Amino acid sequence: MLKNDGIISPEELSPVVPPADRLARGPVAIIECLQDIPCDPCVSACPVKAIKMKEGITDRPLLEFDTCTGCGLCIPKCPGLAIFVVNMKHTPGMATVSMSYEQLPVPEKGQEVTALDRSGKDVGKVKVVRVVNPPGYDHTAVITIEVPADQVNNIRAIRV
Amino acid sequence: MSRNTEVFVIGGGPAGLSAAHVAAKLGAKTLLVDDSARVGGQLIKQTHRFFGSSNRDAGIRGVTIAEKLQQDIEEVSDRLTVLENTAAVGFYHNKEAGILSQKAYERVTYQAAIVCTGATENSLAFDNNDLPGIYGAGGVQTLMNVHGIRPGQKILMVGSGNIGLIVSYQLIQAGVEVVGVVEGMPTIGGYLVHASKIRRLGVPIYTSHTILKALGSDGVTGAMLSRVDEKFQPVPNTELEIKCDCICLAVGLTPLIDLFQQAQCRMVHVGELGGLVPLHDSAMRTTNPDIFVAGDASGIEEATTAILAGRIAGARAYETIHGKSPQAEAIVAEAREELRTLRSGSTGERIRWGRERVLKEVGEC
Known part of the structure; x- marks a missing residue:
């Protein structure tokens, strides 16, 4: 369980995962922020106002899956590095996962890297398909990797 | 004057x-x-x-x-x-x-x-806690982020509050291997997003554990951990030896x-x-x-x-x-x-x- 070992269990994760029909339509964010902490930069990062906090700053972010366009602008704004964008409409059998990356070296597009699950276990090699690292992101690069579709909710980090 | x-x-x-x-x-x-x-x-x-x-x-x-x-x-x-x-x-x-x-x-x-x-910073009482290579988390941050000096190659973090979790993440960014985070409580103390961030980079978090002693004579070569019960007493025969060259205390x-x-x-x-x-x-x-x-x-x-x-x-x-x-x-x-x-x-x-x-x-x- 998350509070004992830092690993989000499938049951804990399910409320923040978009339903299958939304996932099938293309890129969408998954906000893996499951605790009432005083933090709200994701709310103002969203250009389409898809992220809401009902009870104020210490509430958990609530993503309106149908409003979210999967643009990924929220990813580098999250101090907890807890926002991912998944795209199930990538190519047949393959999906993409986009995530924050704050280590060196920053991988390049086309590079092969090691994919890790939520416990840091090596789950195979994956290809980097996009790197977004403008000065405005202040050293938080957003890396998109291509993963087997069935791994889209399992892979959450990379080792370069 | x-x-x-x-x-x-x-x-x-x-x-x-x-x-x-x-x-x-x-x-x-x-x-x-x-x-x-x-x-x-x-x-x-x-x-x-x-x-x-x-x-x-x-x-x-x-x-x-x-x-x-x-x-x-x-x-x-x-x-x-x-x-x-x-x-x-x-x-x-x-x-x-x-x-x-x-x-x-x-x-x-x-x-x-x-x-x-x-x-x-608070310290913690355990055997050998005066060995070279045992630091407070603030000291580690000063070495690493102010002076650009790595405190060690393999580090054990004691304490899973936000400071312990954040400094662990910064150590990984500095190229130091974090061999684990030890926490006496049954649950992680800091924000869980900070915990997940280091966990998915492979750092184990030992909740309900304590450090019994630091190993080594001239410097740290490892640490002996043990599971603790609900009264924070070490549980016999649950000792666990971890190799490291540095121990970082983030205990409040x-x-x-x-x-x-x-x-x-x-x-x-x-x-x-x-x-x-x-x-x-x-x-x-x-x-x-x-x-x-x-x-x-x-x-x-x-x-x-x-x-x-x-x-x-x-x-x-x-x-x-x-x-x-x-x-x-x-x-x-x-x-x-x-x-x-x-x-x-x-x-x-x-x-x-x-x-x-x-x-x-x-x-x-």
């Missing part, structure tokens, strides 16, 4: 810089002293993005917040004097204090003082309060705030009417709340000298509202409880 000022601020961390900025901006002649070479306090080591409200610094890195505060004080440099490498060494009667720099001891006379001395902070005691402020022990703190009211005024407090010295919290409490103390200290001011009142009202929202919710419960106790006790004396 002696110096004369209206507002005397001790400590140039987030609370002290904010207090000095507000007091000087409102119009008070202000003197700030800090015993380190560079103001900014712990913020100058914080390379991670801050939590909090996007209205105030959330989502930007601590080092950037330090730069913003430094710019703020430059803006009021006609009324604010900043002395670095200068420690406040004592309070005397008649609104007099002593400061010591590398060159000289001087006397300061002031009308109101704001003491923002921050906190000191204690307010740094010597100056308040010297100034004869009444103290109260509040566990939720980290130990003994000076009693103070909602204006951050202690029981010595000339002395205010802000930041971790008033109870362990974090930088954003320290900034807000510093703004309240700066505004109220100004009013003590120059009388009521609508601008000061507006600063206080805004900071209070921000503090209220930051401390709401379940993660703010302990702090709310501790602060309520201080206010209740101060009301009674």
Whole structure:
């Protein structure tokens, strides 16, 4: 369980995962922020106002899956590095996962890297398909990797 | 030599810089002293993005917040004097204090003082805890993020509060292997997003565990851990040996309060705030009417709340000298509202409880 070992269990994760029909339509964010902490930069990062906090700053972010366009602008704004964008409409059998990356070296597009699950276990090699690292992101690069579709909710980090 | 000022601020961390900025901006002649070479306090080591409200610094890195505060004080440099490498060494009667720099001891006379001395790191008792290679988390951050020195190659973190989790992440960024995080409680102490961030990079988190001893003779070669029961007693035959060359202790902070005691402020022990703190009211005024407090010295919290409490103390200290001011009142009202929202919710419960106790006790004396 998350509070004992830092690993989000499938049951804990399910409320923040978009339903299958939304996932099938293309890129969408998954906000893996499951605790009432005083933090709200994701709310103002969203250009389409898809992220809401009902009870104020210490509430958990609530993503309106149908409003979210999967643009990924929220990813580098999250101090907890807890926002991912998944795209199930990538190519047949393959999906993409986009995530924050704050280590060196920053991988390049086309590079092969090691994919890790939520416990840091090596789950195979994956290809980097996009790197977004403008000065405005202040050293938080957003890396998109291509993963087997069935791994889209399992892979959450990379080792370069 | 002696110096004369209206507002005397001790400590140039987030609370002290904010207090000095507000007091000087409102119009008070202000003197700030800090015993380190560079103001900014712990913020100058914080390379991670801050939590909090996007209205105030959330989502930007601590080092950037330090730069913003430094710019703020430059803006009021006609009324604010900043002395670095200068420690406040004592309070005397008649609104007099002593400061010591590398060159000289001087006397300061002031009308109101704001003491923002921050906190000191806690240690932990275990066998061999004096071996070279055992550090406090603040020391590790100073080596790594201020001086660019890696403290070791393989490090064990003790404590899973936000500091332990964040410093573990920064160690990974610096190329150090973090072999584990040890936590006596059955659950992780800090924000769970920080825990997940290091867990998915392969760092195991040993909840319900303690460190029994450090291994090695000339330096750390490993650590012996053990599982603990619900009374935090080691469970026999659950020992676990971990190889590492460095052990980092992130087991909490204690307010740094010597100056308040010297100034004869009444103290109260509040566990939720980290130990003994000076009693103070909602204006951050202690029981010595000339002395205010802000930041971790008033109870362990974090930088954003320290900034807000510093703004309240700066505004109220100004009013003590120059009388009521609508601008000061507006600063206080805004900071209070921000503090209220930051401390709401379940993660703010302990702090709310501790602060309520201080206010209740101060009301009674």
